[in-house]
Amino acid sequence: MKALLEITGGLLMALALMHAVFPRYFRWKEETAGLSLLTRQILHVHTFFIALTVFLMGLLCLTGAEDLIHTPLGRRISLGLAVFWGIRLGIQFFGYSSKLWRGKTFETFAHVAFTLFWAWLTGLFLLVALKAE
Numbered sequence: 001m002k003a004l005l006e007i008t009g010g011l012l013m014a015l016a017l018m019h020a021v022f023p024r025y026f027r028w029k030e031e032t033a034g035l036s037l038l039t040r041q042i043l044h045v046h047t048f049f050i051a052l053t054v055f056l057m058g059l060l061c062l063t064g065a066e067d068l069i070h071t072p073l074g075r076r077i078s079l080g081l082a083v084f085w086g087i088r089l090g091i092q093f094f095g096y097s098s099k100l101w102r103g104k105t106f107e108t109f110a111h112v113a114f115t116l117f118w119a120w121l122t123g124l125f126l127l128v129a130l131k132a133e
Contacts, residue, residue: 001128002065008124009061011117016055019047057081068128079129085121092118 023029023044032040060077061068068074092115101107 001069001131004124005061005065005068005128008121009058009063009065012058012061012121013055014058015117016051016058019051019054022047069131075129075131078125082122082125082129085118085125089115089118089122 028040028043032043035043064074068078092111101111
């Protein structure tokens with residue numbers, strides 16, 4: 001279980017770092033040109049904090065796997081992470097239109113890959129949270 005958490009931590013940190021390319025990849029400058037300055041800045045600031053949160057989750061898994069597994073506080077934190085990623089999994093289906101990915105090879109691959117990753121995260125953290133000592 002420790003190794004799974006550590007590997008997952010590395011994956012979360014990589015995912016967080018991927019957020020750095022979002023503005024260019026999604027062409028936010030052009031896409032958000034008609035928005036107010038406040039709305040554009042909120043988009044960038046929130047993206048930064050989401051990336052920071054995901055990075056810190058990964059760092060916690062990488063450096064604190066033993067504590068997550070073997071302490072009551074660690075299991076409570078894992079339960080919170082399971083809820084967080086479970087909600088993110090639901091958003092994958094109910095927050096985004098299938099028009100964004102259906103019939104598009106790369107987008108469909110990304111949708112399926114991230115759906116599996118959110119399910120993995122939810123399941124792993126739930127397993128850790130419910131693990132009896």
